Amino acid sequence: MARSAAAKKVAKAASAGGSGRSFRPRRDILFPAAMLLVVLLGVVLILVARNERSSNAPAGPPRLGDHWHSLYAIYDCDDFILDLYPNDVDDQSGIHTHGDGLIHIHPFHTGVTGQFATVGAFMREIEFELTDSRIELPDGTILDESGEGCASPDPDSDDPDVAEPGAELRIMRWETLQAEKALAFTEDLRDVRFLDDGQIFVFAFVHPSIENADVPRPDDAFLRAYLNLPPEDQPLIDGSTEEGPVLDDGSDSEPVEGDLPATSGPAETSEPAEG
Template sequence: MATSSSSSSAKKVAKLAQRGKGKKVRFQGGTLFPAVVVGVLVVGLLVIVYARQSRPDPGSFPPQVGDHWHAAFGIYACDTWLPKIVGAQEETVVDSQGNESLVNDLYAATGVHSHDDGVIHYHPFSTRSVGKRARLGVYLDVYGIELSEDRLALPEEQGGDVFDVDDYRCNGEEVDIKVVAWDNFADTGAGKNFITDLKDVPLTRDGMVFVIAVVPPGTDVDMPPWAIDLPTLGAVDGGNVPVPSTVPGDTTATPDTTDTTAPVTTGG
């Protein structure tokens, strides 16, 4: 009897296996679930493509080629203003074919320089220095000035000073290197302190002020004393610095709310 029962069970298993051949496995709920997944993936892909295509070109913002912007600039170490950056970088050379070109390739590419006056003359020659590419580092690179959170180094033609936070001291105190920026030379506030990505501090409008400061932590830094003369200094190459409706000492000026992406700042 046991043998007959075992044989019968084996036959049933074989029949069930035969029935299952060729049948497709279906998701629970039919084809709805995989269709939804595919739809979500397609929509997500389309959103990503649209976002990338509609994102503004960083070079589409001001300043643009042909603009003449000016910003006061100074370097402050401990309690002293360093000499103004010298050299207009307008020296040219003539090749064997009689073609004249600028010696400083970075100035030729960007149109950013100075006139021994403590002013950044920012008049882009190409898209390399326009829009959100307009940053403090463009000017510094033209003059070979090294800048990071740990080190500021000037080339020999600019005095050759080197400031390293590991060993430089102000009256025995450790120092930080930071950039302080004001939106306008007539601002009366303390400015905005940038403590990272110092060369990426943006130039967002005409008439700004920038100071590279090597000072003990928490030290307040003022504008360079020549910043107030920016409208006159900027006129040397035909640019016009906009003069606000208020003057230093008057706190009623309407703040500019232009939104920009900037490096990390601290209070102030």
């Protein structure tokens, strides 16, 4: 009887082992599923962020890789200020000047491309303080609405020698070298944009009675010569100590008083439809 009972136990154990239901381990799928979910969520977030960056990216030129040049000058009442101010600090944005009377526009990052490529970005880079009524130059010179030197005959006086002082700040922008008319901006001056290669900007303090057409356009010969140079003959955009372009004869040339800017006569102007 003992032998028979033992044999039954052995047979029962063998039968249970062969079925595989009691001893096969269960595979836990919760952890792999959770990891897969995390990966999918990360991919979705990356795609959403990329789309948001694309939709918020500055629209239009200048873009990264562009390299433009514009002429700028400051007109104070009846004459141009001939002092030219190079960057005194390392160029951070790519919209700066070498002290050559030109604005070099080659954005380093998207923060100064498209609608963010503005006069305000340039002024910030060269450490000018600009508002809609005031400019403070790096040497401490302040130009404002007090209009010292700007005067116009007082319309309420019979004496033509009685002058009415005062000034307002306008930014005059000639869209191209060929443009005869300039747009005049008097508000939101820091938002005035750079729109193309070869534009001309004048920061003009003039008496309010002065017509836009009477604000003179600076001599653009220097800019014209510069734009005709091959890129390898233009000043370096970083770390350059040059203050003027290499001209066709291969000699270095620095702007001298009287060369830039000079009056080339008044140009008709029109008020801007937009800033």
